Amino acid sequence: MTTPAKTENELALSPEARGFQHVATVEEIPTDRGFRVKIENKYIAIFKVDQKIYAINALCPHAGAFLDMGYMDKHSVICPMHGWDFDVRSGESPTYGISTSCYETFVEGDAVYVKP
Numbered sequence: 001m002t003t004p005a006k007t008e009n010e011l012a013l014s015p016e017a018r019g020f021q022h023v024a025t026v027e028e029i030p031t032d033r034g035f036r037v038k039i040e041n042k043y044i045a046i047f048k049v050d051q052k053i054y055a056i057n058a059l060c061p062h063a064g065a066f067l068d069m070g071y072m073d074k075h076s077v078i079c080p081m082h083g084w085d086f087d088v089r090s091g092e093s094p095t096y097g098i099s100t101s102c103y104e105t106f107v108e109g110d111a112v113y114v115k116p
């Protein structure tokens with residue numbers, strides 16, 4: 001038995017049609033650190049806080065450490081190399097006044113998507 005082809009409307013509304021890429025399941029994203037993916041030569045760190053999913057540039061703007069390896073303090077990830085903090089909701093560092101890129105996320109069922 002074959003699966004019926006998706007209609008044009010279904011394709012237009014799919015996450016992929018809107019520029020998202022499937023990166024993980026919700027269960028794969030830890031709560032005590034991030035989950036790193038590489039999309040289109042970008043390292044993206046995905047975080048789960050209070051069951052919501054956020055994505056920021058995985059490379060710390062200070063000296064390039066992987067932020068997904070940092071530890072979490074509520075909505076902030078603390079860089080494992082020198083301790084700069086970044087709010088995963090905005091990419092901003094409330095302490096150091098700089099920011100890093102954020103990426104739009106989307107969850108459908110158990111599937112986590114990111115728009116790189």
Ligand code: FES
Nearest residue numbers: 060062063079082
């Ligand atoms: S590399 Fe992240 S704070 Fe220095």
